[in-house]
Amino acid sequence: xxxxxxxxxxxxxxxxxxxxxxxxxxxxxxxxxxxxxxxxxxxxxxxxxxxxxxxxxxxxxxxxxxxxxxxxxxxxxxxxxxxxxxxxxxxxxxxxxxxxxxxxxxxxxxxxxxxxxxxxxxxxxxxxxxxxxxxxxxxxxxxxxxxxxxxxxxxxxxxxxxxxxxxxxxxxxxxxxxxxxxxxxxxxxxxxxxxxxxxx
Amino acid sequence: xxxxxxxxxxxxxxxxxxxxxxxxxxxxxxxxxxxxxxxxxxxxxxxxxxxxxxxxxxxxxxxxxxxxxxxxxxxxxxxxxxxxxxxxxxxxxxxxxxxxxxxxxxxxxxxxxxxxxxxxxxxxxxxxxxxxxxxxxxxxxxxxxxxxxxxxxxxxxxxxxxxxxxxxxxxxxxxxxxxxxxxxxxxxxxxxxxxxxxxx
Numbered sequence: 001x002x003x004x005x006x007x008x009x010x011x012x013x014x015x016x017x018x019x020x021x022x023x024x025x026x027x028x029x030x031x032x033x034x035x036x037x038x039x040x041x042x043x044x045x046x047x048x049x050x051x052x053x054x055x056x057x058x059x060x061x062x063x064x065x066x067x068x069x070x071x072x073x074x075x076x077x078x079x080x081x082x083x084x085x086x087x088x089x090x091x092x093x094x095x096x097x098x099x100x101x102x103x104x105x106x107x108x109x110x111x112x113x114x115x116x117x118x119x120x121x122x123x124x125x126x127x128x129x130x131x132x133x134x135x136x137x138x139x140x141x142x143x144x145x146x147x148x149x150x151x152x153x154x155x156x157x158x159x160x161x162x163x164x165x166x167x168x169x170x171x172x173x174x175x176x177x178x179x180x181x182x183x184x185x186x187x188x189x190x191x192x193x194x195x196x197x198x199x200x
Numbered sequence: 201x202x203x204x205x206x207x208x209x210x211x212x213x214x215x216x217x218x219x220x221x222x223x224x225x226x227x228x229x230x231x232x233x234x235x236x237x238x239x240x241x242x243x244x245x246x247x248x249x250x251x252x253x254x255x256x257x258x259x260x261x262x263x264x265x266x267x268x269x270x271x272x273x274x275x276x277x278x279x280x281x282x283x284x285x286x287x288x289x290x291x292x293x294x295x296x297x298x299x300x301x302x303x304x305x306x307x308x309x310x311x312x313x314x315x316x317x318x319x320x321x322x323x324x325x326x327x328x329x330x331x332x333x334x335x336x337x338x339x340x341x342x343x344x345x346x347x348x349x350x351x352x353x354x355x356x357x358x359x360x361x362x363x364x365x366x367x368x369x370x371x372x373x374x375x376x377x378x379x380x381x382x383x384x385x386x387x388x389x390x391x392x393x394x395x396x397x398x399x400x
Contacts, residue, residue, distance in 0.1 A: 020314065021314075021315065022222075022224060022311060022315070024222060024224050024225045025224045025315070100314050101314065102310070106310075106366075106369060107310060109369050109370075109372065109373040110302070110306075110307060110310045110311070110369045110372070111222060111310070111311060113369075113372035113373050114220065114221075114300050114301065114372060115221065115222070115225070120372075120373065120375075123373055124373050124374060127370070127373055127374075151386075151389075151390060155382045155385070155386065156386070158370065158378075158379055158382045159363065159367075159382050159383060159386040161366070161370075162363060162366030162367045162369070162370050162379055162382075162383065163359065163362060163363035163366055164366065165365075165366035165369055165370075166306075166361070166362030166363055166364065166365035166366030166367075166369075167359075167362045167366070169306060169309050169310045169313075169362070169365055169366075170309075170327070170358065170361075170362045170365075172309065172310070172313035172314060172320075173309045173313050173320065173323055173324050173327055174324060174327075175320075178358075179358055179362055182355045182358045182359050182362075183359060183362065185355070186351075186355065186356070186359040186391075189351075190351060190391060191386075191390060191391060
């Protein structure tokens with residue numbers, strides 16, 4: 001197998017295990033077993049578990065970024081409708097999969113921010129990227145008069161993304177999509193208001 | 201030492217370690233060392249690490265509940281002012297301690313909901329209690345006309361508590377109180393609006 005393929009195989013399997021069990025709770029041997037990669041290979045590709053953690057954040061960030069682009073940069077729809085579809089689509093995904101896991105970037109941020117400075121820095125980059133895409137949607141909605149321009153788009157993006165991350169924790173905790181529905185209803189029914197109603 | 205004192209000593213020391221490092225990442229021996237309790241004592245008080253985890257959630261919940269009562273049930277202040285002081289006071293606490301750790305109930309909910317059903321149930325009880333106290337404040341503010349009565353107080357409490365938990369993760373991630381300030385500004389400047397301005 002080509003070098004990059006083995007590295008990707010380790011990351012793909014590691015991503016699934018860490019998303020389900022947490023980073024500290026997932027052993028390197030367990031990842032190698034799942035990937036059917038011989039023992040010893042890990043340190044050929046990664047200097048340490050921390051180094052693997054940084055690569056894992058990049059792996060998750062690429063996934064999240066592709067999903068954000070698909071939903072939130074679709075210029076055929078008005079900006080608030082893109083945002084709404086993202087939250088609705090994600091809610092449907094969790095409904096179909098039993099309200100587990102949540103956001104891989106949010107989970108690792110909670111778990112690892114205080115435990116590894118290099119991993120925290122990678123997570124902070126990824127999270128800032130997520131905020132920036134939401135901020136663009138809100139700024140576009142403000143320019144169209146669909147969201148009141150009196151509030152900073154960056155602050156609204158921070159508030160909304162953090163609210164969503166919190167709602168995902170509550171979803172796991174309550175094994176219910178109710179926190180996600182409350183989130184979407186409150187954001188679109190109360191927070192993001194403007195001159196025109198949002199086109200369905 | 202009386203039996204209850206030793207149990208409390210294990211829980212006090214465990215609470216500090218788990219809050220700083222996470223539940224999975226904290227070993228039983230490490231807690232016993234910190235508590236200066238002889239090896240073997242742990243299983244006299246707790247059947248398993250999971251059983252200890254349940255007791256730890258009760259321990260955290262008692263702490264959070266006392267803090268919620270102090271801030272949010274102070275009848276000498278109007279309800280929104282109580283809520284505002286709670287978020288401001290907590291922000292000041294994290295500013296003084298370097299933006300670490302966050303909410304012990306929120307952290308364990310993220311870490312443990314998918315890993316232990318008995319711990320998830322205890323956390324869900326504690327989180328529901330926290331929501332109920334916030335809901336009372338909002339319902340009282342609605343009755344006074346300080347918050348628009350058109351939205352369900354329970355849903356607003358869910359949205360606000362989840363937003364706060366998400367902001368606490370972002371605080372650890374960005375090593376900054378900015379997410380907490382954005383949260384408070386948005387909740388009180390945009391979300392909880394009514395007929396009268398909030399009395400300072």
